[in-house]
């Protein structure tokens with residue numbers, strides 16, 4: 001074996017998978033260009049839509065792993081806020097992040113109050129997500145006001161839903177400290193806890209259909225989606241640029257107590273990265289998803305509404321130059 005190859009293997013064993021670290025070891029050019037790079041995509045709980053979305057993106061990229069010297073892997077995480085923070089520390093190369101969280105992080109609001117994440121970059125947006133309040137029918141919760149004195153999970157601290165629930169309470173005049181018992185459960189535990197009668201309702205900002213809500217609906221305890229009334233939605237969309245009215249489609253959940261689609265408000269799932277991630281890596285990810293758009297779209301029913309153009313909307317951090325290069329090449333951007 002040639003010395004260069006030995007060095008590359010030793011470097012791999014010593015330093016793990018990060019491309020930059022391998023590049024610090026002197027190796028002949030041919031060896032250097034052969035080194036595989038790894039990019040991890042942070043998602044959410046396994047019963048959400050982020051997790052299969054990470055899988056769908058990595059599937060597109062990994063078909064060309066050799067050509068790009070890039071292999072994408074997926075990690076289940078606590079959600080949007082966790083993903084932004086892990087991208088910023090370099091623990092994740094990519095993360096799926098709610099559009100509102102992308103905005104807040106870049107502009108230094110909410111969880112990042114006074115601490116703007118200026119190196120956060122947008123890649124593209126994906127499916128719409130609805131703020132979904134799943135409640136047990138026997139809890140009697142049919143409106144937001146009926147959350148009073150109930151036990152309600154508003155989501156784990158790293159999740160996107162936690163902030164949406166907070167905004168909603170403020171707009172609807174509900175005091176989360178005193179009006180009900182708040183729990184901070186992870187999305188993946190919430191359906192089970194509802195069925196076990198440990199909670200009365202839970203918030204989940206998520207695309208539809210998803211495994212969590214299917215699990216909740218399939219249990220013995222009957223559930224319903226609680227609507228957000230028009231006046232409250234209007235308040236939220238007037239106050240925050242990233243919220244839009246949305247509907248939860250009931251057709252995906254046979255057995256749910258609602259008979260018609262349920263009005264609420266929502267955001268978009270977006271793919272984010274850091275300005276420190278190399279341009280060719282972000283270019284490869286963007287290109288493979290867009291060039292295989294029809295196949296990608298077929299990988300999850302929540303992508304039904306996607307168009308290539310829609311995937312450039314809902315972004316508030318600057319576009320990563322790798323994504324921009326592809327969009328210009330493909331004529332999707334001036």
Ligand code: GLU
Nearest residue numbers: 044048049050079080160
């Ligand atoms: N929107 C949720 C969050 O940011 C995750 C939804 C999902 O996993 O599909 O935490």
